[in-house]
Amino acid sequence: MPIRDRVARLVAEMPEAPQYPTQGATLFVDLERRTVQRGYTPMRVVRGLLGGRGANMFYLHRLLDETLQPLHPEVPLIFGSGVLTGIVPSAARGNATSWSPESGVLMDCNAGDYFPSFIRMNGIDHLVLFGAAASWTLLHVHGGWIHFVDAAPYLGLDNIDLRERIPNDFHGTWTRDLAMVNITRAGENLVLTSAIMAGPKACYARGGPGAKMGSLKVKAIVVQGQTHDFETAQPYKGYNRQIAQKLLETSVVKHALKTTGTPFLYKPSRLLGAMGTKNHQETTWTERLDAEHITPYRPGMAGCFRCPVNCRPLNELNADRSDKYGRGDGPEYVTLGKFGPNLGVERIESVIRLNNICNDLGLDTASTGSAIAWAMELFQRGLITERETGGLALTWGNAETIERLLFMIAAREDFGDTLADGTRAVERGRYPAEALAYRMAVKGLMQSDPHDARILKAFALGLAVATRGMDHLRNRATLEINARINDDPAFKSRLYGGPVAAAPDAYDGKERAVRVCENVYGVGDSVGMCRFTTKLFNSPSLPGLEEFGHQIGNVTGLDLAPEALDAIGHNVTGVERMINHRLGVRREHDTLPDRWFEEPLTAGPYAGERIDRAEFDRMLTRFYDLSDLDEAGLPRRPWRGQLEAIVGA
């Protein structure tokens, strides 16, 4: 069935008015015909999946035609903000969802900054884009309406230059009344590791969303409007103050996020011998990249809409204003790891500069850094040579060559064209089949977190079962590295709903930790809460299901107890698994790179550690049982029937 028919059928069954206070509309934007239809997410979907990521899954499930290809214009790109986005402190997030052109499975990315909140200020919760525009288009959202603008003047502009132009052209001010998501040349050129930028650094990163937006010929979505308070079911500001206070009193915020940001994790990972190095051939690297060495280059911190934490480190390498990459936003821990140890780079200044370039070029640092690391190992092993690289020596630590490669990737120029195919380089005939043995990916997606998970078995399981591929932000049981929690089995058992082994390298009970995290994070993404400030990711005392439920009640009038929210988180991953099943994903895809099963660690206190295949398989089976999944990885009946009823399948 063509996408227009699918949309027409869906819109016909959607309410024409808000179903609860603060609910915004879903706009279906036909880019080819330049028409817009609107409706409101039905209550059965809200009660079953909430908004944001959860409701995005409803829309993708209903509109996806799996007989097409991910970059086909009839495969929609869906933006969604959470039910608390823009209303609650640190809830500034939204998701972008589609069929990933990079991985071939579900694409679902999360970003903050200002766009997800400002779109809600326009009375919009979801944007569903489909059909290729006849020419490059900019969507201008203003007063709750969408205006189609010729994007020709902006073509070829990367993030820095575009963000300089837009405020003048649209008479607005960033963070006050103007926000934007946009692609760069990388997205225009359908680079599979390209992001949709949501700010100077914030981006919808994983799975090639930039390429997907580029395939629809949408350069940017500019949203304008004054911030305002929402009409809610009950007063909510008093409880907002409690949430803000809880955030600011939590030690991880006070001691790390607010002062230094995520680069703090580099040192623990390095000391543990778990820092992915040279495409995970090694697992420890120089102390010269410890967070304290970034401090001299950090002039301050920045944050997202109405977030009291301000965890984003800014950087300034020099005072030369003509040096485009002499300052910027970041790096986060992921970028530090992916462009430091994993590429053999030792100088912090080089990592910061490469970070700034990626933010301008709109490249996902996780996938792009991993793609370069993969190529470097292939070069090291002689599986590719200077004949394939166009004369470039892909030697570890060569920051100048890495910088050059980034520009070549964005332009799909020479060997950059190969790197721009990300994990698909073998499938597209760029590398020999033997190269797959060194590809650090699950379900076609390179690993996000640079941490090598051969030691931490809950982390490893999470990477294996994550619905969007090898990504820690879906379910990482981060607290398994915290001794204070491991040494209190009663507390840990309460946290995860049953016994979980204290030893980080043990397998027993780790499925419980992953299941609980997957549920809580699924809800967090569906209300719009930042992962960093969601319970269980970095602390057991940050806001979680109880606080979300309380504030959902105040804001929307919906009565959702923590148990009900836990079931909603489970539902979200259940629908994601139903989508992935249509895309060919089965139990055998819930696995890890062979290297982690076959090659033991060679450094650190856990030298000799690897993933045991039999133990892993038993842990996976326990996870499937706990998650109510059948042998194909699908929700079992009767739960699947309930999910089908929610999405109207």
Added chain:
Amino acid sequence: MITVVLPSTLRVGPSDTLSISEPVATVGELVDVLDRRIPGFREQLDDSVFNFAVNDEMLLYRARERRLADGDTVAIIPTISGG
């Protein structure tokens, strides 16, 4: 002598290191000594964000049982995840 390396957020003076000359056999006993020297320190350390590393070996569990020897360096390290 045990050398203790503190993160900036726990420093009590200009230096990030403390020297402990009292005999301590384990990390747990070291915390007792630190709490006597810096009132409230134990309470601050009773926090999941802090891990101990002994001579650069990160302790992920049974941390306070870890035996110490003269000359060891114990670092207190905030541990978080990122994106």
